[in-house]
Amino acid sequence: MIEFHLDARSGVAPYRQLIHQVRQALRLGLLHEGDQLPKVKDVVAGLAINPNTVLKAYRELEYEGLAAARPGIGTFVTGTLDGGPLAAHGPLRHELQRWLGRARRAGLDDESIEALFVSTFRSAAEEDIA
Amino acid sequence: MSAVLETSRLGKRYRRLWALADCTLSIPGGHVVGLVGPNGAGKSTLLNLAVGLLAPTAGTIEVLGSPPAAGPAELARVGYLAQDAPVYAGLSVADHLRLGARLNPGWDAELARDRVERLDLDPHQKAGTLSGGQRAQLALTLAVAKRPELLILDEPVASLDPLARREFLADLMEATAEQELSVVLSSHLVADLERVCDYLIVLVGSRVRVAGPVDELLAAHHLLAGPRRDPATLPDELTVISSSHTDVQTTLLVRASGPVLDPAWTISEVGLEDLVLAYMSQAAAPGRRRRHLEVQK
Amino acid sequence: MTWLTWRQFRAQAVTAAVALGAFAILLATTGPSLASRFAGSRITGCHGGFAGGGCNSAAIAFLNRLAATTVYPAVYALGLVVIIVAPAIIGIFWGAPLIARELETRTFALVWTQGITRTRWLTVKLALTGLAAMAVTEALSLMYAWWAEPIGRAISLGASTSVFTGGRFSPLIFATRGITPLGYAAFAFALGAAVGALIRRALPAMAVTLAIFAAVQIATPLWIRPYLIPPRHTTATFASVQAVDIGTLAATVVPGHPGAWILSSGAVDAAGQPVNLGAVSASCFSQAPSGIKEGPSAPALWQCLQRRHVKAAVTYQPGSRYWPLQGIETGIFLALAVSLAGFFCFWRLGRRRT
Numbered sequence: 001m002i003e004f005h006l007d008a009r010s011g012v013a014p015y016r017q018l019i020h021q022v023r024q025a026l027r028l029g030l031l032h033e034g035d036q037l038p039k040v041k042d043v044v045a046g047l048a049i050n051p052n053t054v055l056k057a058y059r060e061l062e063y064e065g066l067a068a069a070r071p072g073i074g075t076f077v078t079g080t081l082d083g084g085p086l087a088a089h090g091p092l093r094h095e096l097q098r099w100l101g102r103a104r105r106a107g108l109d110d111e112s113i114e115a116l117f118v119s120t121f122r123s124a125a126e127e128d129i130a
Numbered sequence: 131m132s133a134v135l136e137t138s139r140l141g142k143r144y145r146r147l148w149a150l151a152d153c154t155l156s157i158p159g160g161h162v163v164g165l166v167g168p169n170g171a172g173k174s175t176l177l178n179l180a181v182g183l184l185a186p187t188a189g190t191i192e193v194l195g196s197p198p199a200a201g202p203a204e205l206a207r208v209g210y211l212a213q214d215a216p217v218y219a220g221l222s223v224a225d226h227l228r229l230g231a232r233l234n235p236g237w238d239a240e241l242a243r244d245r246v247e248r249l250d251l252d253p254h255q256k257a258g259t260l261s262g263g264q265r266a267q268l269a270l271t272l273a274v275a276k277r278p279e280l281l282i283l284d285e286p287v288a289s290l291d292p293l294a295r296r297e298f299l300a301d302l303m304e305a306t307a308e309q310e311l312s313v314v315l316s317s318h319l320v321a322d323l324e325r326v327c328d329y330l331i332v333l334v335g336s337r338v339r340v341a342g343p344v345d346e347l348l349a350a351h352h353l354l355a356g357p358r359r360d361p362a363t364l365p366d367e368l369t370v371i372s373s374s375h376t377d378v379q380t381t382l383l384v385r386a387s388g389p390v391l392d393p394a395w396t397i398s399e400v401g402l403e404d405l406v407l408a409y410m411s412q413a414a415a416p417g418r419r420r421r422h423l424e425v426q427k
Numbered sequence: 428m429t430w431l432t433w434r435q436f437r438a439q440a441v442t443a444a445v446a447l448g449a450f451a452i453l454l455a456t457t458g459p460s461l462a463s464r465f466a467g468s469r470i471t472g473c474h475g476g477f478a479g480g481g482c483n484s485a486a487i488a489f490l491n492r493l494a495a496t497t498v499y500p501a502v503y504a505l506g507l508v509v510i511i512v513a514p515a516i517i518g519i520f521w522g523a524p525l526i527a528r529e530l531e532t533r534t535f536a537l538v539w540t541q542g543i544t545r546t547r548w549l550t551v552k553l554a555l556t557g558l559a560a561m562a563v564t565e566a567l568s569l570m571y572a573w574w575a576e577p578i579g580r581a582i583s584l585g586a587s588t589s590v591f592t593g594g595r596f597s598p599l600i601f602a603t604r605g606i607t608p609l610g611y612a613a614f615a616f617a618l619g620a621a622v623g624a625l626i627r628r629a630l631p632a633m634a635v636t637l638a639i640f641a642a643v644q645i646a647t648p649l650w651i652r653p654y655l656i657p658p659r660h661t662t663a664t665f666a667s668v669q670a671v672d673i674g675t676l677a678a679t680v681v682p683g684h685p686g687a688w689i690l691s692s693g694a695v696d697a698a699g700q701p702v703n704l705g706a707v708s709a710s711c712f713s714q715a716p717s718g719i720k721e722g723p724s725a726p727a728l729w730q731c732l733q734r735r736h737v738k739a740a741v742t743y744q745p746g747s748r749y750w751p752l753q754g755i756e757t758g759i760f761l762a763l764a765v766s767l768a769g770f771f772c773f774w775r776l777g778r779r780r781t
Contacts, residue, residue, distance in 0.1 A: 008325070044303035048296055050162050050328045051307035181540050205542050212536030218435070219532070225434060232430050233541035269537070276542065 001038055002030055006047050014049055018057035022066065026081050037067060037075045134159040134194055134280050134312045135180060141188035142175050149175040151336045153189070157314065157329065159280075161343070162306060164327030165316035166406055172336040173316040174213060177284045180314070181210045194280060206236050209273030211283040215265045219258025223251050226268060227275075234276040242275035249301075263294030267301065274305045281306070283315040287322055299326055320403040332406055334413035340385075344402065351405050354382045354395040372408040383408040428543055428551040436556055439521055443563050450509060450567060454574040457502050465489070465577035473584055486586035493578070493591065500590040503578060506571040510603040511644075513567055514611035517560045518640050522619020523632040525552060526772065530627040545776055553768050557616050564612035572604050583686065595749060596688035598648035605753040610760030615640050617764035621771035647756070653690045655755045656748055662695055662738040665729040670739060673725055676704055676732075678741045686746030697736035707737055 002025045004018055012020075025031040040054045058075045061067040066079045103113050133156045140153040150172040157163055165173050178184040179191055182199025191197070196204045217226060223246060231237045246253060249267050251260075257268060266286055273281055286302075287295040303326055306313055317323050323330070331341040340347065351371070359380045361370045369385045383400060384390075390397055400408075433440075465471070468489040473482035493499045526549075529535045539545050578591050579600075587593075593600045601607065618640055623632040661681065668678035676694070681687040694702040711731035732738075744752065 014325075041304045041307035044307050045300050048300035048303055048325055050326050051303060052161070052328050054307075183536060183539060199540070199544070202542055202544060205540065205544070208540070210536070210540035212533065212540075214533070216533040216537050218534055218537075220438075221434065228434075229431055229538075230541065233428065233538070233543050235542050237542075272537070272541075 001036070004038065004043055004047060006049065015053045015057040015060070018043075018054065019060055022057075022061055023081060026066070026077070031077050033077050033080060035077045037061075037077065039074055132159060132195070133157060133192075135191075135314065136193075137176075137179075137189060137191045139189035140176075140179065140186055140191050142172075142179060142184060143187040148187075148336050150179070153338050155331065155338060155341055157331075157341075159312040160310075161312060161329040162303075162327050163312075163314040163329040163331065164323035164344075165314060165331045165333060166320055166323055167316075167318065167333035168410060169318055171318075171333045173318075173333055174284055175336075176333065177210075177282055177314070177316060180282055181208060202235065206234060206276060207279045209276055209278035209281045211266070211269045211273050211281075211286050213284040214289060215262075215269040215286070217257040217260070217265055217268060220256060222254050222256055223260075223268060224253035226257060226272060227253075230272045230275055236277045238275050238277050241277075242271055245271045245275065261294075263290050263298065266290060266294070266298055270298070270302065270305070274309070274311075277309065279312065281311050281313045283313070285316055285318070288317065288319075295322065302326070320406045324402050330402070330406075332409045334410050337413070339409040339413060340405075347405065348400065348402065350387070351383065351385050351400045351408075352390060353398040353400050353404075354380075354384055354390065355398070356380060356395045359394075371405075372411050428548060429555065431538075432552050432555045436521075436559070440559065443559075447563060447566060450506075451570055453502060454506070454570050457498055458574045461493075461499060461574065461577055464493070465580075468581075470577075470581060470584060473580075483585045486581040486584035490578070490581045490586045490588050490591050494588040499578075503575060504590055506575065507599050507603055510564070510567050510571060510608060511599065513564045514560075514608065514615040515637060515640050515644075517564065517612055518615030518619040518636045519633045521556055521560055522616040523623045523636045524629040525556065525620045525623060526776070527623030527627055527629040527632045530624075531629055546773065549772055549776060553617070553620060553772065557613055557764070557768075560612045560616040561609045564608040565606070568603055568605075568608040594686070594688075596744070601648065601652070601753075602644070605750070606757045607753055607760075610757035610764075611644070613764035614643075614760040614767075617767040617772075621767040621775075624772050624775040652752065652756060653688075653744070655752055655759075656744065658690055658742045658744055660740065660742050662699075662740050665732050665737075665739050666726065668692070668739045668741060670729070671725050673708075673728060676708065676728070676739070678739050681741055681743050681745075684743065684745045688744040688746070688748075690742045690744065692742075693740045694732075694737050695740045696738075701740070702737050704737075707732065707735060711735075 002021070004021055006014055006017060010017070022031065022037065031037075037058065040051050040058075043049075043054045044051050058067060058069065062069060062075075064079075066077065066081075067075050068078045069075045100113070103116070108116070135155060135157040137153050137155045140150060140155075141148060142150045153172075153176065165176065167173050175184065179186055180193055180198055182197075182205075194204070194207050198208075199205050218229075221229070227239070227242050227246065230242060231239055245267075249264070249271075251264060251268065257265065260268065270283075270286070273283075281302075283302075287298055290298060299322070302313070302315075305311065315323070315327075328344050329342070330344050330347060332339040357380065358375060358378055361373050361380075361382060364370065364382075364384070367387045368390065371383045371385060373383075374381045383404070469485040470482060470489055473485070529538065538548060579595065582591060582594060595601060595604065602611070615636070619632065619636040622636045622639070623629065626632045626635060663678075663682050665676060665678075667682040669680050670676045670678055670692070672679075676692075678689055678692040681689065694704040694707070696702045708728060711728055
């Protein structure tokens, strides 16, 4: 069973954060098809947020075809994301590990590596849009 | 969902002072409603009217379709947690549960016992020796175990430390989810309500200033920054809530019924706290210095 | 609600039970010996009124022997105090905090939002606690009446000492026997509850309740009780009214009405007009033979007054009115109690004010 967390300062609406975390869990292989998502009352008990927020997130996941509600029992994962779970991308992960090793040997610290990655990622994403 | 609380021009006067005036609300069920406003704004008065501890001086109020506390059946449908969670200091925790069982026809004894166990409360401890957070939890147990449809809480976390505050709200949300409750809770701090409320009522100076679902309110309010301009020249669809001017720049918090199309403005989103503060300053005496609004990223 | 009333009342109930128990033990240990002393005196064959000099002197002897002990006067006095004070204590400690404390500690916000109406809450609390108040006070009174019966009989035969004094119409005795304690307890309790509902704070309510109750208890025997039933008037010779005190010449019996309660005693002339008794007695004195060291005796004074056609004018309640007066006074206090409870408690707790 996955556990949700909330970043109150991120500016992203709470229900979006929950959806994002479910999708991340699917990618990382923490959630598989048929697994139950945490019960609404357990989520709100852990995060002290409005139950409607969780319901909204689960409804959106249902709409995207990733989950389905079984009344009286709970909400269950029904779909997978395009591209399959991250575990399937062994070669990509391997390449990334090698790149990280090279970045460290070049003298970059953690913050610099992250900044380099994020800025490159963002500019590449913008080029894709444009 | 039908309205859980409906008022029409509700007012309450003490001697010559109107503690609440001209209050018209229709609060839908299935929400956690936050009632926010400064101290003395009339929040407690409104909630006391809702549970039948006060009678209106003017106007009408209906809770779950009936006058408040009209009889035992109506009393059973509404749970109430008063300010500072009053309990009987000389009675033990178990005595309070017995009180709940004897005075409430729909009492769920198992739920009450489970909660007390989970909260680690000693059944034999006198309620007067409990901490503030424990008292609030005991009072919440009493309100929740009678299996109401609507829960009304008057500043439930005002005197609690941050940890107790978080635990209480988490607990409240769990009960809300489990029992499908409608909740109305008041606070003079927006931060308390931001996480848990999806419907907001702002009460300032004994009057309701704004009321509605939180996401609708946030979508309808914008922060406009642009060259210095007289607010009176704005189109009618924009209602200025608060404004601030320098010699070259004007910053306005507006409520818009449609999209803002004027390219002269830089438009930003408004956070809940700034929205409430804007309405509070709007209600303040004219001539007071306007608070400089922070821009929400 | 019954359980909650009991649970909140538990401490006071225990105190009352302990006090009742202690009082009962005190009376039980001294009562039988008092009864056997009474059986051994020669009063047992006598009945009310001065049934001959033998009864009177036997009664006097009995009381004097009792007064010489320490136990019996102490228990007698203690009993009177306990029963006089019990309603006041009930009013202060049971009545005043009943509503005031709920308002003061704001627990009303908890208990009035449970599943019962305010009316039911108040009705049960007032009724159960009020009944307990009446029961406790009346129990004290009945126990004490059983214990003090011998003394009461001796007093009714004309005997009295400093402690054992007062017929059944005297203020202390009237208030501690019969059914009046019921009325006082109910009134004090309802008064306390009503004052508490008005003032909303327990300690001031206790003080105000005590003040009002004390004032009522002082005023009642002085100005109210004598006139509950219109008193009777009669004139008679000073001899027949046994005005044994030369200074006041107050009547001590009403001829033909043994055991009457004398409210006032004056003098009238042959025409029925009030007479200044002091002046007339003085003129009787001045005609006393000179050289006699003591003043004229009472019988001589009576004869003198009779020669001048001055009669005693007595206002009184006949002894047969004892139970009617008890009933009327108790009824008034019970009615007051119900009105206080109804008006102040139920009305005051209406939703216009909190």
